[in-house]
Amino acid sequence: QVQLVESGGGLVQTGGSLRLSCAASRSIFSSISINDMGWYRQVPGEQRELVAAIAVDFMTNYADSVKGRFTISRDNAKNTVNLQMDSLKPEDTAVYYCHAAYSSKLGGPTYDSWGQGTQVTVSS
Numbered sequence: 001q002v003q004l005v006e007s008g009g010g011l012v013q014t015g016g017s018l019r020l021s022c023a024a025s026r027s028i029f030s031s032i033s034i035n036d037m038g039w040y041r042q043v044p045g046e047q048r049e050l051v052a053a054i055a056v057d058f059m060t061n062y063a064d065s066v067k068g069r070f071t072i073s074r075d076n077a078k079n080t081v082n083l084q085m086d087s088l089k090p091e092d093t094a095v096y097y098c099h100a101a102y103s104s105k106l107g108g109p110t111y112d113s114w115g116q117g118t119q120v121t122v123s124s
Contacts, residue, residue, distance in 0.1 A: 002032065002113040004098045008083075009118035016122070017086045022098030022115055024079035035101040035110060037074055037081040041094035041120075048097065052083060065091070088122045096120050 008020035024034055038053030038061075052072035053061045060072055071084040081098065098115035 001111075002034070002100055002102050004100055004113055004115035006096075006098050006115040006118045009096060009120050011121045011123065012088055013123050014089060016088050017084070018088065018120060019085070020083040020096055020098075020118060020120075022081045022100075024100055024102075024113075031105060032102050033105050034076075034079045035103060037098070037100045039072065039081070039083045040097045040099055041092075042097065042117075043094045051096065053099075054081065085120070088120075090122045090124045092120060093122050094120060 003025040004022050006020065006022045008018060010018060012018050020039065036053055036055050039051040040048045041051050042048040049063065051063055051066055052070055054072045054074050056076060062070065069085065069087045072081065074081045085092065095117040097117045100113045101110050102113060103110045
């Protein structure tokens with residue numbers, strides 16, 4: 001199983017910036033392939049929603065609400081994914097979760113792994 005370790009997050013004022021980082025456990029690199037990586041967020045009482053995703057070929061997908069403000073990037077050699085969040089708004093306040101889809105290098109099904117979540121709070 002792939003373990004994801006997140007860092008970043010915190011409290012910031014409206015218009016400020018934060019950077020989230022996520023790294024996959026290094027012990028599994030030789031046996032598995034990390035496919036899509038991304039960030040989701042969840043507000044209490046609501047469903048978890050996609051914020052941004054990035055494929056192995058670096059194609060990206062963003063939620064409409066964050067387009068032009070957030071930038072997702074990844075390092076395939078290190079199996080890390082980052083989310084640069086600029087021009088933050090109070091409605092961006094949520095717990096942010098790192099996600100990775102992975103499979104065995106020998107083939108087979110794709111599995112999902114999630115980070116533990118990191119709180120982002122944007123004050124007005």
